[in-house]
Amino acid sequence: MTLLSPQSASVTAQTASRGRLGDRVFSGLSRAAGINILIILAGVAAFLVVEGRAGIFGDTEEMSGSDNFLQYVGPLVFGTVYASFLALLIAAPLGVAVALFISHYAPKRVSQTLGYLVDLLAAIPSVVFGIWGITVLAPILSGNLYPWLNENLDFLPFFSGTISTSGRSMLTAGIVLAVMILPVITAISREVFLQTPRLHEEASLALGATKWEMIRQAVLPYGRSGVISGCMLGLGRALGETMAVAIILSPSDGYFWSVLTNQNSNTIASNVALKFPEAYGLDVNRLIATGLVLFGITFLVNALARRVANAGFSGADG
Amino acid sequence: MTSVMNDVTAPTVGLDARRMSRAAEGAIAAVSLLLGISIPNLLGNGKWGWILIVAALSYVSLTYVGSRVLEDRRQATDRVMRATLTVAFVLVMLPLLSVTWTVIREGVSRFDGTFLGGTMRLTPEDLLAQREGFAAGGAFHAMVGTLIITGLAAAIAIPLGLLTAVYLVEYGRGRLARAITTMVDVMTGIPSIVAGLFAYALFVIIFGPGSRTGIAGGVALSVLMTPVVVRSAEEMLRLVPNELREASYALGVPKWRTILKVVIPTAVAGILTGITLAVARVIGETAPLLIAAGLAQETNVNPFDGRMTSLPVFTYYQYVQPGIPTEAGVERAWAAALMLVLIVAALFVLARVLANVLKPKGLR
DSSP: OOSSOHHHHHHHHHHHHTTOHHHHHHHHHHHHHHHHHHHHHHHHHHHHHHHHHHHHHSOGGGSSSOOOHHHHHHHHHHHHHHHHHHHHHHHHHHHHHHHHIIIIISOHHHHHHHHHHHHHHHHSOHHHHHHHIIIIIHHHIIIIIHHHHHHHSTTSGGGOSOOOTTOOSHHHHHHHHHHHHHHHHHHHHHHHHHTSOHHHHHHHHHTTOOHHHHIIIIIHHHHHHHHHHHHHHHHHHHHHOOHHHHHHOOEESSOOOOSSSSOEEOOHHHHHHHHGGGOOTHHHHHHHHHHHHHHHHHHHHHHHHHHHHHHOOOTTOO | OHHHHHHHHOTTOSTTOOOOOHHHHHHHHHHHHHHHHHHHHHTTOOOHHHHHHHHHHHHHHHHHHHHHHHSOHHHHHHHHHHHHHHHHHHHHHHHHHHHHHHHHHHHGGGOSHHHHHOOSOOOHHHHHHHHTTOOOOOOHHHHHHHHHHHHHHHHHHHHHHHHHHHIIIIIOOHHHHHHHHHHHHHHHTOOHHHHHHHHHHHHHHHHOTTOOOHHHHHHHHHHHHHHHHHHHHHHHHHHSOHHHHHHHHHTTOOHHHHIIIIIHHHHHHHHHHHHHHHHHHHHTOOHHHHHHTOOOSSOOOOTTSSOOOOHHHHHHHHHHSOOSSHHHHHHHHHHHHHHHHHHHHHHHHHHHHHHHHSOOTTOO
């Protein structure tokens, strides 16, 4: 393979061509594009702060509902985190299982196609998932699973209360979100599982391990940080997912633990989508301010994911 | 971990260990399928969901029992895990099948000429016809809107993303390049609705409060599209072997011409595939366009003036505000959903074809 990085390879060429007009223009252009990225990102933060400030510090008398900003955004943050957490709870084990199936169990000839199928799941627009969730999935769940959970597990606060007959509950939203973030988790996990050093696997098998024991000894320890960062990225995706939740969830004001009822805390993104088209005046600014909060939360989660991913595999653990 | 290590050295395993035959494996699969069909039907609940659940559970448990009897505990665990992972994969494929099937089944009923050619500017006659159950109203304006908005987003994101990728791979060193890489990562994580709010906040300053325009939608989508283009193009440019660059420099070709004539043409298949997938990703975005571009009832081709409907936003509004009778709107929503899925599928196929057709000979 290549011994030199593209940059170092070009050092000699650069000295020769320094001062050539074409080179100066081209490198200037590409550098400007890179700097532009920084400007855009700064712009996103700046415009949200400028337009959102009035929503945080403005006169609450002029907004619908006279809660202060913290009272307003609190239930939304709770709903956002709760829905995403439910989604992650469902999608993480399934996503890792599917990744393992594709990377180590499926016949080699078809494994790439199977991976492609899972990727297709990520390509379906969220609004389509939304109307599918409400017309197909919600009736199935509220007709079969929810009554059972409600009758047999209602000592748990999550499954108590009057179940939503239409299925427009937090759990339905969580399951649809899980379907949407699963491809992210699977794609990243599959990649790290495939990168497991061949020698680790063969050493394990040579000691007489069964395939599953080999996976526990070699593949899972190696892929752990990748799996965690994949889950975090999936979580980040779930936090910002809008339309599926906006279509499915039946929102109420306040904090609700139960996942089966018609009363659910809304998520930030879905709240913006539902209220923004009709909002005016300071309400608009307040919605933009909640968007800023969402940006902050996803930023933290994604930053954490990157930190975990960069920590990588060390031979010492596992 | 230690218990497994002990197991590995356990004397029960040898080359002469008993193995389950192919016939036994097949029998287990057949019996569980039979149980799956019969038990729910005998209990009077023959829905296909229960059939699948019972079949899956009996497959996993029968595999365990069979392997415990015919083999040993470790083989049983191994087989149970294999069965569980297979069941998990099938489970995940169900939503994909269900979504595709539902969209096609519900979408074809209004996937007609009126839908493809008409708009939602309904005349009194149209409304009357709709009330009597005839087809009325279409999504032509939404398709035009999607085309214009996505086109604008691509016009901003593709040059910006490509040049940034070139900078990162060919020029970038030091703190600026590191900062850009980090910020591209951050940008990948921006929730789509936040991008919409940003574009709204930006264009409110230019066009005044409450404005919703096609260009705002395009800018919102470009914020989402740019990092995807940068990531994929960067990856592809890094795959170009350095020998090609060196050969070009050795012939006295300046660096910028080397990049334009050697590096980019070598990577062009991957770059175009990446761009196509980036377009496929943003073309289904609803939330940012709901915020930034709004909803219009008829065709608007001027992105700088007035609201512009796109297909996803059209789908959403036809579903949540279907009008009278409800079926008319819901059917239009499904037809638009079918249109969207077809577009995304076409882009996926295009990406595949591009990757295969343009792949330079001798690479990979």
